Amino acid sequence: xxxxxxxxxxxxxxxxxxxxxxxxxxxxxxxxxxxxxxxxxxxxxxxxxxxxxxxxxxxxxxxxxxxxxxxxxxxxxxxxxxxxxxxxxxxxxxxxxxxxxxxxxxxxxxxxxxxxxxxxxxxxxxxxxxxxxxxxxxxxxxxxxxxxxxxxxxxxxxxxxxxxxxxxx
Amino acid sequence: xxxxxxxxxxxxxxxxxxxxxxxxxxxxxxxxxxxxxxxxxxxxxxxxxxxxxxxxxxxxxxxxxxxxxxxxxxxxxxxxxxxxxxxxxxxxxxxxxxxxxxxxxxxxxxxxxxxxxxxxxxxxxxxxxxxxxxxxxxxxxxxxxxxxxxxxxxxxxxxxxxxxxxxxxxxxxxxxxxxxxxxxxxxxxxxxxxxxxxxxxxxxxxxxxxxxxxxxxxxxxxxxxxxxxxxxxxxxxxxxxxxxxxxxxxxxxxxxxxxxxxxxxxxxxxxxxxxxxxxxxxxxxxxxxxxxxxxxxxxxxxxxxxxxxxxxxxxxxxxxxxxxxxxxxxxxxxxxxxxxxxxxxxxxxxxxxxxxxxxxxxxxxxxxxxxxx
Numbered sequence: 001x002x003x004x005x006x007x008x009x010x011x012x013x014x015x016x017x018x019x020x021x022x023x024x025x026x027x028x029x030x031x032x033x034x035x036x037x038x039x040x041x042x043x044x045x046x047x048x049x050x051x052x053x054x055x056x057x058x059x060x061x062x063x064x065x066x067x068x069x070x071x072x073x074x075x076x077x078x079x080x081x082x083x084x085x086x087x088x089x090x091x092x093x094x095x096x097x098x099x100x101x102x103x104x105x106x107x108x109x110x111x112x113x114x115x116x117x118x119x120x121x122x123x124x125x126x127x128x129x130x131x132x133x134x135x136x137x138x139x140x141x142x143x144x145x146x147x148x149x150x151x152x153x154x155x156x157x158x159x160x161x162x163x164x165x166x167x168x169x
Numbered sequence: 170x171x172x173x174x175x176x177x178x179x180x181x182x183x184x185x186x187x188x189x190x191x192x193x194x195x196x197x198x199x200x201x202x203x204x205x206x207x208x209x210x211x212x213x214x215x216x217x218x219x220x221x222x223x224x225x226x227x228x229x230x231x232x233x234x235x236x237x238x239x240x241x242x243x244x245x246x247x248x249x250x251x252x253x254x255x256x257x258x259x260x261x262x263x264x265x266x267x268x269x270x271x272x273x274x275x276x277x278x279x280x281x282x283x284x285x286x287x288x289x290x291x292x293x294x295x296x297x298x299x300x301x302x303x304x305x306x307x308x309x310x311x312x313x314x315x316x317x318x319x320x321x322x323x324x325x326x327x328x329x330x331x332x333x334x335x336x337x338x339x340x341x342x343x344x345x346x347x348x349x350x351x352x353x354x355x356x357x358x359x360x361x362x363x364x365x366x367x368x369x370x371x372x373x374x375x376x377x378x379x380x381x382x383x384x385x386x387x388x389x390x391x392x393x394x395x396x397x398x399x400x401x402x403x404x405x406x407x408x409x410x411x412x413x414x415x416x417x418x419x420x421x422x423x424x425x426x427x428x429x430x431x432x433x434x435x436x437x438x439x440x441x442x443x444x445x446x447x448x449x450x451x452x453x454x455x456x457x458x459x460x461x462x463x464x465x466x467x468x469x470x471x472x473x474x475x476x477x478x479x480x481x482x483x484x485x486x487x488x489x490x491x492x493x494x495x496x497x498x499x500x501x502x503x504x505x506x507x508x509x510x511x512x513x514x515x516x517x518x519x520x521x522x523x524x525x526x527x528x529x530x531x532x533x534x535x536x537x538x539x540x541x542x
Contacts, residue, residue, distance in 0.1 A: 022234070025227070029235030030307040030316070030438045031242040034249065037437075038238075040309045056188035061195035068199065073223040075308040076315030076343075076351050080202030087196050094188060126203060127312045131358045136380030139311035 012055065012161055013063045016047045020067060024074065039146040044071060045116050046150050048086045050157040052093035053100060064090055078130045081123060089119035105155065113148040120144045216328070216344035220351070228319055228349040231306040239438065297410060300324045300442045302350070307437060311379035314357035316340070318440055321348045329408065331443045337414040337431030338362070338402060339440055350442065355383050355415070355430060364415055364428075365403035369393050372403055375415065375428060382419065382427040394418050400428050410445055 020043040027038050044067045051060040068083025075082075092115050093100075100111050120140055127135050250257065286293065302320035320326055322345045330342040332352045340360065344351035353360055360377035364385070371393030373385040388394060398418040404411025416428035 025231055025234050025306070026238070028231065028306040028308060029238040030304045031235070031238045032437055033242050033245050037307070037309055052188075056184050058187050058191040060188065061192040065195045065199055069202070070223075072313075073220055074227060074306070075310060075313040076220075076317075076353070077308075077310075077313030078203060079206040080199045080204075081206075081312060083199040084196065084203060087192060087199055091189075091192055091196075094185065094192065097185075123312055127358060130203065130206065133358050133376065133378065135311045135358050136378040139379040139381075143310055 007055070007161065009057070009059055013047075013051070013057075013059055016050070016157060017044075017063055017067055020044045020047060021070060024071065028074070040143060041146040041150055042071070042082070042086075042116075042119070042143065043150065043153075044068065044082070044086055045089060045112075045119060045147050046154045046157060048089040048119070049093050049112050049115055049154045050161075052090045053097050054158055054162050056094055056097075061087060061090060078127070081126050081130065084126060085119045085123040088122040089115045092118045108155065109148075109151045112151040112154055113144075116144055116147050120147075216351070220344055221346035224317060224321075224344065224346045224349040224351055227317060228305055231317065232319070235305060294410070298325075298444045300326060300444060302440050302442055304352075304438050304440060305349075312358065314354040314360075314377065314379060315343075316352045316354065316437075316440070318350050318352055318442065319348065320442060321346050321350045323347055324442075325444055326350045326442050327444075331402075331409040331413065331445055333413065333441050333443065334432050334435045334437070334439065336435040337416060338409070339432045341409065342442065352440070355432075356381060362409065362415070363403045363405040364400050366394050366418065367399040367401050368395075369398075372405065373400075373426075375400070381433065382421065382429055384421070385418065385426040385428060388426060394426055396420060410443070 023043045027040060027043075029038065031038055044064070047060075047067070048064055051057070051064070064086045065083045068081075068086045069079065071077070071082040072079050093111075096111065100108060103111070120143065124135055124140055285291070300320050302318035304316045305319055306317040308315045316339070318332070326342055326345050328342055328345055330350075332339045332341060338355065340352045340354040340357070341362075342350050343353040354377070355362060355375060356377045356379065358377055358379050360375070360383070362375040363372065364375045365372050369390065371388060371390040373388040373393075375383050376386045377383045385394070385400070396419060400415045400418055402409045402411060402413040402415060414431050416430040416432075419427055419429050421427040
């Protein structure tokens with residue numbers, strides 16, 4: 001009867017957020033192998049997509065805001081930049097969730113890439129306004145590319161919790 | 170009584186709408202954070218206690234999490250160096266041959282330089298103390314390029330200190346906590362560094378954009394740069410010392426001059442923080458901020474050569490109609506002095522006399538009041 005109980009926010013929100021934090025710290029390691037550095041994907045884009053797609057809640061935007069603030073502090077960027085960008089991604093997914101329901105996996109991947117592109121475009125714009133300079137488009141595209149490759153994690157998160165609460169069946 | 174059994178238990182609000190309301194509130198908070206941010210000022214006050222706390226906590230956590238990856242990287246480097254030993258040996262021999270020539274030139278130049286210094290009595294800059302630090306995290310995104318080093322305020326690091334590795338300039342310290350300091354890389358979008366082209370001394374500002382090769386902006390002069398020119402810090406503004414190696418100039422795909430950073434050729438996990446103090450820090454700040462300015466002395470309009478020369482004859486310093494002549498008298502009678510206000514004192518110089526075209530032929534007519542003796 002575990003499914004009859006409401007899903008605890010700690011499992012749905014807390015654990016994925018913690019994994020995002022740990023993955024972000026791990027990928028910030030100063031490692032260079034054969035002259036190449038590690039990529040820097042935005043792991044928080046995974047919950048930003050999944051939390052809006054199934055079971056939108058009041059807590060999710062604030063959890064995303066906290067994740068974004070952590071990214072800004074840890075990466076040393078302007079405070080609020082990633083918080084706002086992740087919330088824009090959440091808003092985009094929330095708006096288009098009716099169109100995404102029941103789509104095939106490749107289409108969902110395309111939606112994930114689209115939501116990521118919107119977030120990156122927001123980050124680009126806010127960064128321009130904050131620093132009064134234009135970030136490198138190539139660097140933005142590179143981060144977009146490695147973030148878009150994270151869709152399997154978002155798919156796994158959705159798949160894991162889609163039927164975890166009988167109220168949403 | 171549980172909420173679901175109460176009178177509002179049947180109230181059903183669409184989840185999407187409640188999430189949207191929460192989203193709007195969170196967006197407002199994020200915008201407020203972004204507007205209040207002063208990161209681009211690169212000052213200690215703008216860095217804030219929150220960031221210092223995050224850095225202090227991040228240092229050991231990042232160090233532990235990054236350790237396996239660092240060991241893996243070291244292992245891979247060891248194995249790759251084992252496989253590429255022969256080619257590297259050939260390269261190093263060629264480099265050593267070239268460097269021997271440079272060494273002889275260097276020794277000769279040092280000798281000549283010391284002679285010039287002793288001849289001119291030149292005072293050179295003192296050696297800059299340094300602090301070694303290990304990088305525990307490295308940010309490479311398009312919107313922030315920073316590193317967290319494990320030396321902080323306890324070793325005398327302050328905001329603004331330049332940071333180098335064995336090859337060249339890496340960036341500068343923008344935040345200091347106990348045991349950790351945040352280094353803004355030259356590639357960060359907020360980074361601006363005064364540099365010069367070593368060959369031509371042409372000045373430019375090295376501007377980061379989040380990519381690997383920062384831009385050279387405000388480049389001046391006729392044909393100031395060409396491909397492969399060495400770029401060093403200019404020391405302008407006192408932010409960084411002069412002459413630190415930065416990189417080599419290249420023409421970017423967008424047609425702009427960019428710099429391939431020397432620091433990228435070296436390992437990125439160890440840096441040196443230069444405890445450099447700029448000229449403004451060496452100056453006495455209290456003396457610079459003093460408010461006791463010297464008194465403002467304005468020019469007497471009657472005395473000035475640009476003064477009201479046309480109106481000078483109209484003023485009534487003396488009752489005589491030949492007033493211009495009185496202007497030539499350095500001293501006036503006591504009666505005349507008493508009648509004249511201080512501002513209309515007789516001038517001591519004969520300069521304002523354009524109204525009298527020929528003063529010399531009539532010296533006597535101009536002295537009715539017993540002027541010049």
